[in-house]
Amino acid sequence: MGAVVLGTGSCLPGKVLTNHDLEKIIDTSDEWIRSRTGISTRRISGKGEETYKLAETAARRALVASQVSADEIDLIIVATMSSHMIMPSCACFVQNELGAANAFAYDINAACSGFLFALDSGEKYLCAERDKKILLIGAETLSSRTDWKDRNTCILFGDGAGAVVMEYRDDNCGVVASNLFSDGSLWKLLYMHNAPSYNPDLEQPDNPGAHILMEGREVFKYAVKAMEGAIRELLDRQNIELSAIDLMIPHQANIRILNKLVSRLGIDQEKVFINVQKYGNTSAASIPIALDEANREGRLKRDNLLLICSFGGGFTWGASLLRW
Numbered sequence: 001m002g003a004v005v006l007g008t009g010s011c012l013p014g015k016v017l018t019n020h021d022l023e024k025i026i027d028t029s030d031e032w033i034r035s036r037t038g039i040s041t042r043r044i045s046g047k048g049e050e051t052y053k054l055a056e057t058a059a060r061r062a063l064v065a066s067q068v069s070a071d072e073i074d075l076i077i078v079a080t081m082s083s084h085m086i087m088p089s090c091a092c093f094v095q096n097e098l099g100a101a102n103a104f105a106y107d108i109n110a111a112c113s114g115f116l117f118a119l120d121s122g123e124k125y126l127c128a129e130r131d132k133k134i135l136l137i138g139a140e141t142l143s144s145r146t147d148w149k150d151r152n153t154c155i156l157f158g159d160g161a162g163a164v165v166m167e168y169r170d171d172n173c174g175v176v177a178s179n180l181f182s183d184g185s186l187w188k189l190l191y192m193h194n195a196p197s198y199n200p201d202l203e204q205p206d207n208p209g210a211h212i213l214m215e216g217r218e219v220f221k222y223a224v225k226a227m228e229g230a231i232r233e234l235l236d237r238q239n240i241e242l243s244a245i246d247l248m249i250p251h252q253a254n255i256r257i258l259n260k261l262v263s264r265l266g267i268d269q270e271k272v273f274i275n276v277q278k279y280g281n282t283s284a285a286s287i288p289i290a291l292d293e294a295n296r297e298g299r300l301k302r303d304n305l306l307l308i309c310s311f312g313g314g315f316t317w318g319a320s321l322l323r324w
């Protein structure tokens with residue numbers, strides 16, 4: 001049928017930052033963070049745990065799980081908005097670290113929806129080039145893009161990476177369909193500046209540096225409605241009932257968004273994979289990390305129908321269906 005996942009991998013940095021640790025640096029409390037977001041801990045990169053290093057380790061684990069060697073990979077896509085350099089891409093660093101000499105490599109930035117968008121691009125590549133193998137990675141170190149004095153945002157995010165190896169198979173499994181959206185008119189509700197301009201004519205006087213700025217309540221409202229709409233439309237088009245879904249892996253933004261989405265959809269809570277309490281919001285990495293955990297926990301069996309969905313800056317959002 002199409003592009004199938006051969007294996008998954010993930011990598012989380014060693015350092016755990018608890019809500020109690022945050023109480024010592026900003027005016028907040030464990031109770032406030034847990035009740036508003038469901039997050040208890042998040043992982044924060046230390047030295048040697050740059051985005052591409054987390055991505056490399058996640059990729060190595062996915063390659064081992066897939067029994068595929070690095071030189072068999074034809075394409076590497078990394079979804080990220082927090083690479084340690086703008087150029088070369090994070091994907092080129094990963095290609096070099098892996099020694100994946102036969103692969104071409106590039107990054108995708110669709111904020112928290114990056115992995116979903118990369119999955120769509122990867123699937124279309126594999127359907128056109130049926131003898132190829134690809135590596136899709138979501139990797140972030142948002143700790144390097146967070147204003148640690150802004151309690152509205154710094155409590156939400158964490159670092160990590162997840163990866164999948166995929167190839168085309170002429171059988172019943174693989175990506176069934178995706179339904180992706182963007183609305184650039186809403187960018188001001190969630191955004192991050194670049195480095196300051198060296199061209200005075202292009203200076204942005206209000207550029208406070210490359211960190212996340214957000215209207216939390218607005219993001220919340222749009223996120224729930226947008227993901228619900230994308231999922232319903234996708235299922236309708238495929239003539240699939242929600243009850244046919246075996247597992248749903250949403251972008252792990254925060255527990256209140258997820259609870260609201262689950263109750264509006266009416267999907268059985270047991271079928272929804274949630275790990276936001278441990279890792280916070282790891283942006284483009286959250287879905288492939290969750291996918292790897294779900295896979296290793298045996299939550300995905302052959303022929304299971306998997307629904308993934310996401311929402312992020314842009315705004316960007318969407319949903320995909322995969323037959324495992």
Ligand code: ACO
Binds near residue numbers: 217218253256
């Ligand atoms: N600790 C204690 N108090 C805080 C904190 C904090 N960390 N942050 C904000 N507050 C205060 C505010 O200052 C405000 O105080 P005031 O009433 O005296 O002004 C009060 O708490 C309420 O603030 P709100 O922003 O209205 O709080 P809300 O209930 O909306 O929760 C939150 C904020 C958690 C950010 C929520 O809006 C949310 O979940 N939004 C979604 C944002 C999100 O997930 N973004 C991730 C990126 S996009 C994505 O991945 C989908």
